[in-house]
Amino acid sequence: MATTQQPDYFVPAPSWWPFKGAVALFGIGLGAALLVNSVPFSWVPLAIGIAILLWMLFGWFGDVIRESEGGVYSKRVDISFRWGMGWFIFSEVMFFAAFFGTLYYLRSISVPELGNMEHKILWPDFKAMWPMSVAPNGTEPYQVMGPWGLPAWNTLILLTSGVTLTWAHWGMMENKRGQLKLGLLLTVLLGALFLGLQVYEYAHAWGDLGLTMASGVYGASFYMMTGFHGMHVFIGALMLAVMYFRSVKGHFTAEHHFAFEAAAWYWHFVDVVWLILFVFVYWL
Incomplete structure (x- = not known):
């Protein structure tokens, strides 16, 4: 690693960190999708993905820190x-x-619209006010x-x-x-x-x-x-x-x-x- 600041734009060496990050995100996405569908052992790919992501973050940012402290980054x-x-x-x-x-749409457009006479048939007890104190069905x-x-x-x-x-x-x-x-x-x-x-x-x-x-x-x-x-x-x-x-x-x-x-x-x-x-x- 160079120890003096380079005059030109620094080009890092080829790295596997982006590929590892992609594998991590795939594992997290797969595990989360399986988890919400109550698939057994869905936590396994989720945990592996999170572990790989943390490894990638520490490793990749560690490389950037070492490059920065090594003086290879120019203006x-x-x-x-x-x-x-x-x-x-x-x-x-x-x-x-x-x-x-x-939030603006809800407060200024949607809630007043739901409180007009046209929607009274759907929710006769609905009050067009914010913040709302009850859900639209009143239950x-x-x-x-x-x-x-x-x-x-x-x-x-x-x-x-x-x-x-x-x-x-x-x-x-x-x-x-x-x-x-x-x-x-x-x-x-x-x-x-x-x-x-x-x-x-x-x-x-x-x-x-x-x-x-x-x-x-x-x-x-x-x-x-x-x-x-x-x-x-x-x-x-x-x-x-x-x-x-x-x-x-x-x-x-x-x-x-x-x-x-x-x-x-x-x-x-x-x-x-x-x-x-x-x-x-x-x-x-």
Whole structure:
């Protein structure tokens, strides 16, 4: 492996990691399809696929880290990485935009339409209001999730995590390694706390409020949007945990730290999405 930065675009050697990733995804897809159809031992291909995927992720990203620390990436590669991460976050923006568009359709178009006189024959007791307090058939009463309490605390936690991450970034830029590591560790812990409180919130909503995935379109949209956001928090916390362990090993300098920046971009994106979720899913 080269130890000095290359003047041109770095071209990696042929690799088996993409093929291994494809095998992993095939195993996960096959296992999941068999599992939902209650096929015996369907967990076997699912578990094997997940294991191969984890192996692929650790191995492939390990190669990238070694190449980066070996100095083989030029400025052109750095720009390419930045464009790639930028487009990836843009795809995530569109992903959540689809959910927010769906929520707008439900609240502003579908529910009012179902409440007009033409649909009274189907659901005579249906009330065109949001958030809905009962399912359209009226047989599954539930309570809606309010904005204050756990959702408000989780909002404060994520906002605080953005501050600690920015503080860690300042520490790196000023060569304060202790501040960098402590800021990253605090951010990961705050992310874990957010996920723990979200699990508790789900248990409370499901068991005490009667709010389930079957609770009409409100329950389905609530769990779909907050659940996918929770998955992104988990992924972001994993990314930052990797950044923490890399910082412990002495990686990153003020001039060479794109991996840290990419994880930080992703985390701040997750923060912004939660603020919008808090307003339109919990509050309004």
